[in-house]
Amino acid sequence: MTRPTGRLVTIRLEPSHRQQQYAGQHFVVRLTADDGYTATRSYSVASDPDDDLVEICVEKLPDGEVSGYLYDVVEPGDTLEVRGPIGGWFVWDGSCPAVAVGGGTGVVPLVAMLRQAQRLGVTDRLRLAVSGRTAGHIPYVEELRAAGATVALTGAGHRLSADDLRPLADGADLGFVCGSARFAEALSSTLVTVGLPVDHVRVERFGPTG
């Protein structure tokens, strides 16, 4: 476990069973209280599908039930009930040029895509644009910057626009957009505006906090 900033925690899990995994998928974490009450949430995988462990990165939300537990209570060596990997749509196998756009923790599945591209030696096929209020709101921001991602900080007045995405989408076969519902809605339309066919854009909208 590491805490890259005051609100993010990175947890590396060792699943008891391993299944074939694809970059972009998520795991489901289920917590059970001693009276049987359960809380279930999804977390995207940040690690390369070839990694021995499954890495997730969770943002602690104010009053968040599961994110708060994962941030404050979990310790190395604990056992968690997880399901996964889940999802066969928001995935990229590295075989075609792609543009991937993430907001906040929505960058997590894109990090798996990036790490996979690096392992396969096809980083030229993946173009990244990420956004957050400050750099501290973007998990893995240094790793993404180092990989050449466009980093837009809305706190500094930079919102990702068609001008940002047009050069990245040029020549891409697939577009991926991941983040809050509002972010995903806006940026998926922008990808279409800059020329990606609507059925080549895949969207992952993060849960209730949209």
Add this chain to the structure above:
Amino acid sequence: MSSFTRGFGGRARRERDPRLPPGQYDTGADWPVLTAEVTPHFTLDRWSFTLDGLVDRAKTWTWADIQALPSSDYHGDIHCVTTWSKFDTHFHGISLDVLLDQVTIQPEARFILATSTTGYTTNMGLDDIRGGKAWLAWEFGGKPLPREHGGPIRLLVPHLYFWKSAKWVDRITLLHADEPGFWERNGYHDHGDPWTEQRYQGD
């Protein structure tokens, strides 16, 4: 079946609303948007809805055709597999029974595949959309259904998780055998009953 999670007490326990299926929380006034595709634009003057597959003759209705038929309401709760539920929703549209009554269904038809203008598909049993259980809905809370929630018109199957309520639906195909739809091919449960938590394959 599952073991307890060390140190997890759960959110301060309040009276659990009996309308809440297991593993769900009340999203209150919010209505989260969850879609895997870009929200499409289409207008009702070019829209049509088709019932085909195992019917004696496929039938297509225009928006004007649908409006000429008796409409009805759904008052009640909806449940999304991503764990939110929304109580006391009010949808207005047309019961699928009205449309199904206008075609002759072949006796071997047992399943359906619903398709959206986007190509999204979802499958269910024919019995899951008959008998007052499913609508084509175009109003929410007395107003036109917002685009991001499937407007101008969507399927509404409130007794199943909401991914079955295909947004922007324009076709229902009656089938002899079950054919998995988009999420059902991508790891979700085939049926999707919120009360028995049929979320993922194998549940």
